[in-house]
Each structure stands twice: as structure tokens, then as C-alpha cells.
Amino acid sequence: xxxxxxxxxxxxxxxxxxxxxxxxxxxxxxxxxxxxxxxxxxxxxxxxxxxxxxxxxxxxxxxxxxxxxxxxxxxxxxxxxxxxxxxxxxxxxxxxxxxxxxxxxxxxxxxxxxxxxxxxxxxxxxxxxxxxxxxxxxxxxxxxxxxxxxxxxxxxxxxxx
Numbered sequence: 141x142x143x144x145x146x147x148x149x150x151x152x153x154x155x156x157x158x159x160x161x162x163x164x165x166x167x168x169x170x171x172x173x174x175x176x177x178x179x180x181x182x183x184x185x186x187x188x189x190x191x192x193x194x195x196x197x198x199x200x201x202x203x204x205x206x207x208x209x210x211x212x213x214x215x216x217x218x219x220x221x222x223x224x225x226x227x228x229x230x231x232x233x234x235x236x237x238x239x240x241x242x243x244x245x246x247x248x249x250x251x252x253x254x255x256x257x258x259x260x261x262x263x264x265x266x267x268x269x270x271x272x273x274x275x276x277x278x279x280x281x282x283x284x285x286x287x288x289x290x291x292x293x294x295x296x297x298x299x300x301x
């Protein structure tokens with residue numbers, strides 16, 4: 141079998157393509173974040189985290205300022221506890237609030253941080269106390285249907301006059 145110099149170049153090209161596809165798959169699945177910034181950890185408790193996952197972005201004003209490190213369940217308060225790694229270059233006031241938001245109608249969920257007005261800033265180990273849970277689409281639909289059924293049942297809308 142005769143080997144040419146092109147075999148080496150084709151093999152190299154295929155390897156680079158495979159590495160690029162792996163990188164793209166990890167980025168698209170939100171399993172890879174290439175941030176080498178120093179971070180500090182804060183926590184936040186939510187009644188319902190919806191579909192929030194570890195590794196989800198933490199954003200403020202649309203800018204990624206950190207990532208969700210882990211999500212756990214507190215057996216005492218029966219709430220979800222999210223540990224957030226925020227980049228040290230972003231200092232948020234202690235009275236900041238966190239809410240779980242969705243990018244787009246059916247997009248990924250992330251935590252949005254709205255800064256407060258206090259002069260003291262969050263430090264490692266602090267807790268964000270003002271939180272808003274995820275909006276669950278099924279709950280909204282069932283509430284809408286329940287309200288419509290209550291409106292129809294309470295009126296004479298079904299009577300023929």
C-alpha cells in the first residue's frame with residue numbers, strides 16, 4: 141500500500157474537525173464554560189427552580205456574571221438551594237435579588253440578578269435573600285383554565301334566553 145503526504149494532512153484535518161465538534165457539543169449543552177476568572181460563592185433559596193440546571197448562566201443586565209455551581213434540597217425549609225459562582229470583578233450589593241428567568245419562550249433557564257441599593261456588597265458565603273422562583277408554564281395554564289371555569293360556572297353564560 142502506498143502512503144502519500146496527503147494522508148497525514150487528511151488525518152490532521154479530521155482530528156481538528158472532531159475536536160471542534162466535541163467543543164461545539166459541550167458548549168451547546170452548557171457543559172463547558174471557559175471562564176478563568178476568580179469567583180466567589182453565594183447561595184440563594186427558591187421555592188421552585190423549574191428546569192434550572194447546574195452550569196446555567198447567572199446574568200445581570202443580560203451579561204453573564206457567573207454560573208450555577210450546584211443545586212440541592214434543604215430538608216428543613218423544603219426549598220431548593222442554589223450555589224452561585226459569581227466573578228469577583230462583579231460586586232453586587234447585599235440587598236440584590238435573584239430570580240429564575242427563561243431565555244425565549246421555550247429556552248434555557250438562568251438566574252437573573254438585579255442589584256440593590258446598599259453600599260455593602262455580597263461576599264463569599266453570603267445568601268441572596270430576595271428571590272423569585274421559576275414561572276412554570278403548566279401552573280400558568282392550569283390557573284388560567286381554573287379561572288375560566290370559575291367564571292363560566294358562576295355566571296348564566298350557558299343559559300338560552
